[in-house]
Structures are given as structure tokens and as C-alpha cells.
Amino acid sequence: MKGLDGKVAVVTGGASGIGYTIVERLLESNVKVAIGDLNEERLKEIEDNYPDQVVGVVTNVTSEEDIKKLLTTAVEKFGKLDYGFNVAGMSKSGLIMDQSFEDWKATVDVVLHGVFLSVKHEAQAMKEHGGAIVNIASLNSHVPMFFGGAYASAKAGVEMLTKNAALELAQYGIRVNTILPGLIRTPLTADFFKNEDLEQAFMERIPEQRPAEPAEVAAPSVFLVSDDASYINGTSLVVDGGWEIT
Numbered sequence: 001m002k003g004l005d006g007k008v009a010v011v012t013g014g015a016s017g018i019g020y021t022i023v024e025r026l027l028e029s030n031v032k033v034a035i036g037d038l039n040e041e042r043l044k045e046i047e048d049n050y051p052d053q054v055v056g057v058v059t060n061v062t063s064e065e066d067i068k069k070l071l072t073t074a075v076e077k078f079g080k081l082d083y084g085f086n087v088a089g090m091s092k093s094g095l096i097m098d099q100s101f102e103d104w105k106a107t108v109d110v111v112l113h114g115v116f117l118s119v120k121h122e123a124q125a126m127k128e129h130g131g132a133i134v135n136i137a138s139l140n141s142h143v144p145m146f147f148g149g150a151y152a153s154a155k156a157g158v159e160m161l162t163k164n165a166a167l168e169l170a171q172y173g174i175r176v177n178t179i180l181p182g183l184i185r186t187p188l189t190a191d192f193f194k195n196e197d198l199e200q201a202f203m204e205r206i207p208e209q210r211p212a213e214p215a216e217v218a219a220p221s222v223f224l225v226s227d228d229a230s231y232i233n234g235t236s237l238v239v240d241g242g243w244e245i246t
């Protein structure tokens with residue numbers, strides 16, 4: 001993909017799953033990466049494996065101080081920031097009628113407010129020279145999720161936040177796009193795949209009849225920041241094996 005060589009990226013949630021696979025793709029293309037994640041042990045491991053290319057910063061994306069520290073570290077260590085991948089996510093599940101307000105707020109805080117804080121400070125770091133940002137939302141930005149109202153509502157917010165950011169940041173040469181993954185095999189969905197009946201029911205709804213591997217989300221994510229996507233801005237790319245059209 002064009003334009004990646006020598007760039008610098010921040011990846012939140014980069015210690016696992018889709019985020020880590022994006023990190024691997026970036027490293028293959030000679031991009032330096034600052035990873036912000038809660039998982040200190042894993043960050044250390046990745047840093048040890050790639051001492052010249054990776055810096056890990058323990059980050060809670062709900063903390064503006066943490067996000068500022070992540071961005072400052074990236075720029076101090078690697079000299080600039082070109083790309084932001086906002087991947088960190090979690091879900092506290094529950095039926096709307098029963099869910100505690102604390103659980104609802106905790107989910108929205110990470111999924112939506114975490115992306116707001118990340119985009120805000122990434123944009124500040126990029127505004128002098130331009131860049132590109134990818135926010136990982138979900139097919140559940142478009143499709144409701146039984147037992148996952150907080151998650152789906154917050155992910156819908158991420159899609160609209162992306163469009164607003166694209167509108168505001170184009171003047172600085174910063175493009176902002178969203179990826180909406182369907183069902184991906186990662187630690188986040190490991191419990192789901194333990195239930196064979198549930199898995200089968202989902203496979204019948206997905207035209208591809210299989211979940212995706214994280215690499216199938218990482219590749220289009222990296223494409224969206226590359227110069228090959230230079231005219232793509234404010235868009236939502238659904239990566240779901242055709243699930244949404246059924």
C-alpha cells in the first residue's frame with residue numbers, strides 16, 4: 001500500500017485481537033507504532049519483541065491525561081504522528097430494562113468517549129502536516145444487539161463522531177474513516193465461540209458462513225490510512241462477510 005513507509009502511528013487497544021493485528025501490518029510496512037492499552041504485561045512483551053519500532057504506553061482511553069501522555073510519548077519517541085487507529089473496546093452486556101446505569105456508562109465511556117478523546121488529541125498532533133485516522137466501530141453501529149444496547153448505541157455514536165471529525169479535519173489534510181466489523185475471532189469473542197449452537201445460528205445468518213480472522217479487518221484498516229485511500233473520507237466500511245445485507 002502506498003505511503004506507509006517511514007510513518008508513525010498510534011494504536012489504542014493494540015495489545016490484542018484486531019488492534020494487535022493492525023500493529024503487525026504496520027510494522028511489516030516499516031511504520032513506527034505507539035500502542036496505548038490497559039494490558040501492561042502484553043505491552044512490555046510487544047516492546048521487547050520490537051524495541052526500535054514500538055513504544056507501549058499503559059493507557060486507559062477514558063482518561064484524557066492518559067491519551068495526552070500516549071500522544072506525547074509517540075511524538076517524542078518517533079518525531080511526529082501520521083496515523084491514529086482507535087481500536088480499544090469492551091462491552092458490559094445487559095438488557096436495557098435491567099442494566100445498571102454504571103455498566104451502561106462504563107461501556108459508553110470506553111467505546112464512544114475513548115474514541116472522542118483519541119481523535120481530539122491525534123488531530124492536534126497531526127494538524128500541522130495532515131494524517132489519517134481509523135475508528136473501529138461495529139456492524140452493531142447499524143444493527144441492534146440483543147443484550148448489548150450500550151455497546152451498539154455507543155458504536156453508532158462512533159460512526160457519527162467519525163463523520164463529524166472528517167468534516168472538521170479535512171481542512172488540515174486529516175482523513176477520518178470508520179471500519180464496521182461483523183463477527184471476528186478474537187479474545188473478545190472467545191466465549192461466544194464456546195457455544196456451538198449460538199455459533200451455528202450466527203453462521204447461518206452470515207453469507208460467508210464463517211467469522212473473520214483479525215487480519216481481514218486489519219488489512220482494510222491499514223488501507224484506509226494509506227495513500228491508496230487518499231480520496232476516501234468520512235466513510236464507513238462494513239467488513240462483515242455480507243451479514244448486513246441478509
Ligand code: NAD
Pocket residue numbers: 012013014015016017018019036037038039059060061062087088089090110114136137138139180181182183184185186187188189
Ligand atoms: P480484544 O479484547 O482482543 O482487544 C481489545 C483491546 O482493547 C484489549 O487489548 C484491551 O486491553 C483494550 N482495552 C479495553 N478497554 C480499554 C481501555 N479502557 N483503554 C485502553 N485499552 C482498552 O478485542 P477485539 O475483538 O480485537 O476488539 C477490538 C475492537 O473491535 C473493539 O473496539 C471491538 O468493539 C471491535 N469489534 C470487535 C468485533 C469482534 O467480533 N471481535 C466485532 C465488531 C467490533
